Amino acid sequence: MITVTVDGKQVELQPGATLWQAAEAAGVGIPVLCHDPRLRPVGVCRLCLVELADGTLIPSCCTPAANGVSFRTATDRIRDHRRMLLRLLLATHRIPCLAQQSTGSCLLEQLGVEYGLLDGHGRPADPALIELRTLALSEAPVDDSSPAILVDHAACILCDRCIRACDEVQCNDVIGRSGKGFETRIAFDLGAPMGHSSCVTCGECVQVCPTGALVERRMAETVRRDEPLRVVASVCPYCGVGCTTDYIKAGPRIVAVRGRPSPGSDGRLCVKGRYGWDYALHPHRLTTPLIRRPGYYPKGPLTADTRGDTWDGGRRKPGSPVPDYEQALEAFREASWQEALDLIAERLQEIRRRYGTRALAGFGSAKCSNEEAYLFQKLVRAGFGNNNVDHCTRLCHASSVAALLECIGSGAVTNSFRDVDRTDLILVTGSNTVENHPVAATFFKQAVRRGKRLLVVDPRRPRLADYATWYCRIQPGSDVAFYNALMHVLIRDRLYDEEFVRRRVRGFESFWEVVQHYAPQRAAPLCGIPAAQLEEIAHAIGTARAMMVFWGMGISQHTHGTDNARCLIALCLLTGNVGRPGTGLHPLRGQNNVQGASDAGLIPMVYPDYQPVADPEVRSRFEEAWGVSLDPKPGLTVVETMNAALSGEVKGMLMMGENPFLSDPNVNKVRAALAKLEFLAVQDIFLTETAEFADVILPSASFFEKLGTYTNTDRRVQLGRPVLDPPGQARPDWMILSELLERFGIPADYESPEKIFREFADLTRSYRGLNYDVLGLDGKIWPVERPDAPERPILFADRFPTADGKGKLVGCHYAPPAELPDADYPFVLNTGRMLEHWHTGTMTRRSATLATLAPTPYVEINRDDAEALGVAEGDFVRVSSRRGTVVLAVRPTDRVAQGCVFIPFHFREAAANLLTIDELDPYGKIPEYKFCAVRIEPAPRPEG
Amino acid sequence: MAETTERKQYLTDELRSQILALAPRYPTKQALTLPALHLVQHTYRYVAPEAIVEIAELLELAPAQVLDTMTFYGSFFRTPDAPLGEYRVWVCRSLPCCMCGGEELLDRLCTRLGIRPGETTADGKATVEAAECLGACELAPCVWVNGEVCKVDSEQALEALIERLR
């Protein structure tokens, strides 16, 4: 520790602290313009001057404090210097700037008033300043090319904060300076308007800008100076990273979103979290319960798009981004809550009476809270009387979880994503992290810049590959061959962790019997990576002190998804990379609450906390807690349920926030299945494609309108707080579910989500010690068995939760994907997501900013293939598989290899899942979204 | 499914290896930015946007960083309609040269060549720019032509210079 004296007051500090930090510690504020504690100090504005005992003036933000130093922060000399600096900055600053005009948040103008350069109304008052301003250069117009952010160079003070935020925090490297002297400007890429640059609209630069040079458009355009602002601390509704947010409100409106500093996301956000919240205000929000009119039976799709009837030989009118509301709404009449809820209960019970309990099923959602997921599965299990409850995890990580449970006895991630700071080597495979877990990716990029090595394995080149030490473009679907080759070398050259394997792993011999067949020379032609590179990478892994493995849908969404995940687990077990800092297995969770929805039991085989429904002891505990007898038979999974609906085994369904019409593979089959249901009730915030098949639709409150907990990819349980009021009569799902539970004879007088959380937590081990107070602002990583227990972010330091405490190596042989390309369907289709959109687009296509940034569907084709097909950027093609056809624009690129194409699945007017195959992984029952064969033909531009 | 072909490359392989060959002389790859820009301008007579992007790739920088360095110096030409001429001519206008007629010299030279300071003649032969002290005040009024300084203090000297630039 060192001792420093600030204005006569002594403080103790860690060595290396700056003078500015010393002042903070002493409770003395020093004004700053260029400094932000999250950024590297650069000392360009000189505003933070302090005076040393010998009279030297130095900037405090970038000066390390020497032991015993004493300085003053408010002398006349400091004041004079500051005044002079402020005068010069104000001379060329737009007064008032956009930030000052709207929220009064321009730091420079605030200081101008404080130092008497501006008067109480914010107008120049200092004669020298007024004179200087007459000499100032003319002001450039505001750059409004970005849909979300305004750039006003005339308000910029060149403090460098945005440059550092973009380069060092988000690692996007978009902003630099250009020119010199008076002509210096911040510049995007080569001086492009922001909206035309490589900017990804994360808004980090806006968050750090001290003036109105970079401002939120919505804030600048809608907030009046005198409006009081309020801040609500919550989390982001989108992905599994679970970034913490501050929603800034003026009156009832949200006007901006800020990243809230926390141990997980460090105050960062991506474009969805920052700008994608306005779907909640969309006029399409459902506001009253709806009941299908008698004239609309037998049931079928209501809109032309959902019917798919304009596909007609591939020439179809372009669909709208969301279902045609007028067309769909005609089929429904408004009803009271009482009537709608009674009808649902009555009809479902009637089906149960007539066809038996197994004729009912429910799909919950990984977007709803833990409390709602818990209530939903309780309704199905205790109310419907079976285990037919599942959710979209089935479509993403079910195979990963199946492999994890088999090999190490737990489906949870073993280390948190920020552990990349403590590793040597990061393996990211089958994950387009930069677009799908953008904030997690910023930590990966930063780690690489701090010297960690990065191995990226993916058939489609993800942006993260730009940062990688090795990028391996493996043949689609050849993951098993690739990893087997690495493990072959690790064992052959004795580079694996023999000690770890001896103590903590079983199955080594039988494992070697499999991987011995995958010598690099043999695996190379299967996976497309040269043998020499396989050797090199295996050696790098074998000699790394610690390695972390992250994976996404590129691993799991295959018919051999479970095998893929088994390989990654084996790689970690073999090299002893589990249970230590900087190691571990991290299947990046997609939805904001995939982890939580699974924890809460939205899975057909297990109760909350992964307790098997087939285990009599477990079952009797739940029977006791819920006061009913429970079905011992595991229920149907998502795709199985759809098959059962088609075959007539399942007749009645409740869907909470799921839209299987667009998300499940083989849309044509789903359409037939939904139409066949005798009764379907849907609770959602919008009228989705799936809701077109509903008998009753209930309006739910959105994420922003309710209280509840969400568990992110790190297992961190965090509180989401209400920011807006629900529109019309919309109600939170937990209230709706309580009403339905009561109607099924299960008492459910929960007056708040907190009550539900208690009931759920008490039935688990992992959540038992948690409550809303313990969660606080930062949340907590489970398991927490006692409220005062310390967090355990790293799991399995000594044993795995398996019968003998050991992990299991499971050898898998390479098998080709289900549908290989052939002469008729020569291309391999890969599907996935893009940065600006979420899943079926229900939310993001109703968000003004996101929809503007990414308005239309496209197919990525390799440049050479595009040339051979005679199509260029923006031309239309017809993409057909054995199951369907879509027409969409071409984007030639090097990101996909020759013979491969990629379509994002967000766009209902060119639904990728019309093409995908509903072939399942035998263990995880996950569909093969990442590989099917398609044909591509040039097509005329659709009319309209 | 073979590896894809590269996007069309702007900088020649030769130029790329020339740039990278300088690496051992510098502490970091970033420090190669200026020499790389000079080499590119020497070859193409201007620095195209494609070149900035490729230099950035080569040196593992962001294009914005290369632009930053490049625009800090006045020496780079950015568009094909205003490339650098075969001869680059700097006419000094700092005080000592000014007192010996530097400004007038710049004026006359430009008028005779039919361009304004900073421009290149239509035949691409010469670019004339105003410069600050060239460190050769004893030659005032001083002119720098492709790296060599000379005194242009007479009609003959001016004519000889113009002759060279035509």
Ligand code: SF4
């Ligand atoms: S919004 Fe994000 S990517 Fe765009 S310039 Fe700002 S920090 Fe960079």
Ligand code: SF4
């Ligand atoms: S990274 Fe995920 S959680 Fe974070 S802001 Fe973006 S979408 Fe939201």
Ligand code: FES
């Ligand atoms: S805040 Fe310290 S120099 Fe700008």
Ligand code: FES
């Ligand atoms: S003033 Fe012209 S060379 Fe020094």
